[in-house]
Amino acid sequence: MSEHEVKCPLCYRSILPGDSVFSGGGQLSHVNCQRPQTLTGDERALLFFYCANHIVARCEVCSRSFRLGEMTADLLGGRTHLCPCCRRDLTEIVRVHLYSCAMLPAEVRRRAQALREAARHLVKESRQLRDTADVLIREAEAACEQSRRALWQSLKTTRRDSAAREIEERLYL
Numbered sequence: 001m002s003e004h005e006v007k008c009p010l011c012y013r014s015i016l017p018g019d020s021v022f023s024g025g026g027q028l029s030h031v032n033c034q035r036p037q038t039l040t041g042d043e044r045a046l047l048f049f050y051c052a053n054h055i056v057a058r059c060e061v062c063s064r065s066f067r068l069g070e071m072t073a074d075l076l077g078g079r080t081h082l083c084p085c086c087r088r089d090l091t092e093i094v095r096v097h098l099y100s101c102a103m104l105p106a107e108v109r110r111r112a113q114a115l116r117e118a119a120r121h122l123v124k125e126s127r128q129l130r131d132t133a134d135v136l137i138r139e140a141e142a143a144c145e146q147s148r149r150a151l152w153q154s155l156k157t158t159r160r161d162s163a164a165r166e167i168e169e170r171l172y173l
Contacts (some may be wrong), residue, residue, distance in 0.1 A: 004124040008033060021139050026128055034078040039091060043098055046112060050104050057090040057098045059083040066090070 006016040011033035015021055020031040020040045039047070047056065047068055058065040062085040071090060073080040081091045087133040098104075099113055 006123060006130060010038075015123055015126075017123050021119050023124060028122060032078065035080075035091075037091065038080065039095060039098075040129070042112070042115065043095065046104065046108070047098055049093065049110075051098065053103055054103065056101075057081065057083075057093040059086065059088055059090060061086050061088050068094075085126060 006028055007013065008015055008030045009027050010029050013030075013033070013036070015030065017026055017034070019036040020038055020043075021028045022031055022040075023029075030036045031040050052068050054067065056066045056068050057071065062083055064083070064085060066083070070084065071080075071094075072082045072084045072087070074082060074087070079089055079091075081089065081094050083090055099109065099116070101109070104112070
């Protein structure tokens with residue numbers, strides 16, 4: 001991890017553009033630190049309301065399709081939307097279904113996509129701001145170092161000049 005990545009203040013792991021995040025107190029955090037790419041509460045609500053009665057995911061390993069209620073969860077591991085046969089995580093497949101589901105009214109789908117894109121944009125902007133702040137900090141540190149060196153150089157010059165004047169005064173006394 002580089003020092004200018006945005007990190008979750010709860011788990012201290014990097015927040016990536018595909019992670020589910022929320023913003024609170026001026027900071028981004030994972031919705032679920034153990035499963036950063038889990039579905040958000042809004043996504044789950046839309047799934048239950050609009051997609052509960054039709055197929056939402058297909059497991060390519062098992063070649064089987066599942067409705068929302070047919071998938072399993074690993075409560076101890078915090079994973080949801082698992083294939084009941086092979087336990088493959090189908091979360092991202094479910095998310096893709098949600099954002100393309102014809103059962104969602106067009107306006108709801110558009111707003112859900114806008115919300116997801118806004119979260120991605122927020123992560124991207126946070127990273128860019130962190131990068132900009134990092135550059136400004138380095139420039140300020142360089143300016144401080146340059147000023148410190150100039151101070152010491154002027155101190156040396158002043159000392160030499162004082163010492164030279166003192167020697168000169170002794171010679172003429």
